[in-house]
Amino acid sequence: MNEKRNFFEIKIDKEKQLDFREIFGNDNPIHLEIGSGRGEFISLKSLLLWNKNFLGIELKDKRIEDTLKKLDLEKHKNVRLMRLFVDENITKVIPTESIEHIYIIHPDPWPKRKHHKNRLIQNDFIDALYKILKIKGILEINTDHEEYALWILNIFRQRDDFKIFYEDGFTTIPPEGHIVTHFEAKKRKEGFEPFLEK
């Protein structure tokens, strides 16, 4: 496991921006997953999109450990992981206009009104994501939580820097190649449908 840690985990230096060419050894486009959890998505998507580089950022070390178990030193050369609490300061670590695609899959919904301030999707955070995305970059968000889906949509409807992909703002029909994560599988068993927003 140590060998995997050494290869896949990027040790963060908060004073220095990441140099993706140095990290991956090539100039392939960068796809970023925020809150990568136990790694179902990044471990599968990176095999499908083998010509993209994938960075998964996750707050909890135990989940990084679970993700490492799904990664193979030979097959996943295009994947790296980083342990970090992501917020609007992400611009200090990730260079401007460096990311082709950002995935946020089932961000914690913080359902109680008094906890809404903890939600990841807030205008300041979206400002930061806009900065790190390339022109015509994609931000893709999935949630199982209807009220959070509407909260997210409301934020994007008031901004003119992002174009909303789906006519109604989101879809409940999984697109082709949709990957079911640990969290989605758990929620589906409980009867929830995910909302996908782009």
Ligand SMILES: C[S@@+](CC[C@H](N)C(=O)[O-])C[C@H]1O[C@@H](n2cnc3c(N)ncnc32)[C@H](O)[C@@H]1O
């Ligand atoms: C509900 S889980 C979803 C995990 C995974 N995407 C899935 O669908 O199974 C949310 C994940 O985001 C991580 N997380 C929450 N806030 C975060 C933050 N600010 N920065 C990085 N990771 C965060 C949590 O530790 C957790 O693993």
